[in-house]
Amino acid sequence: MKPSLRDWRSRWLTAWALAICPIALGCPGAEQPAPAKTGNTAPEAKPVPKMGDDALAERYVRLRARIDAEPDLVTGSGFAELSAALLEIANGAEDPHLRANAALLLGSTFETRKDPKTAAAHYRMAAKLVPDDAGPWMALAVASAAAGDVEAAATAQARATELDPDNLENWLALGELRYRAGKQDEAAKAYAAYEQRRKGIIDGLTLRDKSGNYLIGDDERVGCAEALAGAADAGTGVALSYALAYDTSPKVRAAVATAMGVHRIEGYKPQLEKTLATETDPEAKEAIEWAIAEITRDPVKAELGARSELPADDPRRRTDGEGGVAVEPIEAPAPPTDAPPSDPTPTEGTDTKADGDAKADTNVDTKADADAKADDDADAKADAPGP
DSSP states (O other): OOOTTSSHHHHHHTSSOOOOOOOOSOOTTOOOOOOOOOSSSOOOOOOOOOOOHHHHHHHHHHHHHHHHHOGGGGTSTTHHHHHHHHHHHHHHOSSHHHHHHHHHHHHHHHHHTTOHHHHHHHHHHHHHHSTTOHHHHHHHHHHHHHTTOHHHHHHHHHHHHHHOTTOHHHHHHHHHHHHHTTOHHHHHHHHHHHHHHHHHHHHHHHOBOTTSOBSSOHHHHHHHHHHGGGOOSHHHHHHHHHHHHHOSOHHHHHHHHHHHHHHTBGGGHHHHHHHHHHOOOHHHHHHHHHHHHHHHHSOBOSOOOSEEOOOTTOTTSOSSSOOSEEOOOOOOOOOOTTOOTTSOOOOTTOOOHHHHHHHHHHHHHHHHHHHHHHHHHHHHHHHSOOO
16 A cells, blocks of 8 residues: 555655556557668768657656666666656657656655755646646645745645645645745635535545435545545544444545554554454455554654644645644544444543434434323313313
8 A cells, every 4th residue: 555645755656647658569560670781881870769759658667667666776876867867758758748757756856865946846847747737736835845935835735726625735735835925814714724624524434324324435435534644633533543443345444544554643553453353354454554564664653633734844834833723623423323342432421413413312202202292181181071
């Protein structure tokens, strides 16, 4: 499992993938080179033909695989040759998606080399090539912020948010950057939009109707869980823990576990380990194992708080220590009626909304029964014979 928020490089290059042109390993009917001339006549000098997109796409795939296999290549002596090859693809291909992919990969190498200004230049090129894709704009916002250009970062982040409004991290980052740019009113609007969407996504992940059926389908709940990877706070943690314990869909549980692994909150680990012991679905088990490994590898020791914040190493984050969004507490829904007894239950002594609704329904029924009894008594009195 490799979620989009694992690290900066995979965030922009693994989670967001542009469609590149097909790689052709051989084209039927392609013109074959002329046989070499014989004799003492010197061969005629010919210009080196320009590589076509198929060959450039194949070269891009090889370069990316090499970078993945040899991370030190980016910081070593072979970087000049590597960057030149990627630049040739970014400038020489015809397909804009292939060019954008090369520009993104090139930008990521400069981020690794601690050169965010040059990285931003390559990300800006990718954003211009595919202006309707959010990924390059997100990458540009991060690199611009790291380079100290807050205004450019806020502009790029606004475009990313416009293109991908369901990405919670986009709204949170937009609020941070607008605040840093001195636009407090606009920052407040972004923070408010973040919280509104967060609560809506949590409802989508957890709410059921009176018959116990989820309000939205499995695929939509998977999307909700993936979106919550960008929201590490107490309320979101409660919702994820509830969904991991009670959701009936293995792929939803897998997505929930992945979001927990992205958060890397140390407090998640006991429940993940408990769930792993009883989980039977291979996909869900793999996701839970990955989440446990991520938390073990780099645990976030701070307890879930009452604020949603960007990661500490995110250059878009506010620098005054006051960033993030204050979120409303969210109580765990009541366990489904078919939940196994061993599953966790809401905090003792805390009435959930479902408990409150049930009590209200009971009170209404009791009042209705009393009213009916009073009506029966009145009717009986009216029908009684006189003296």
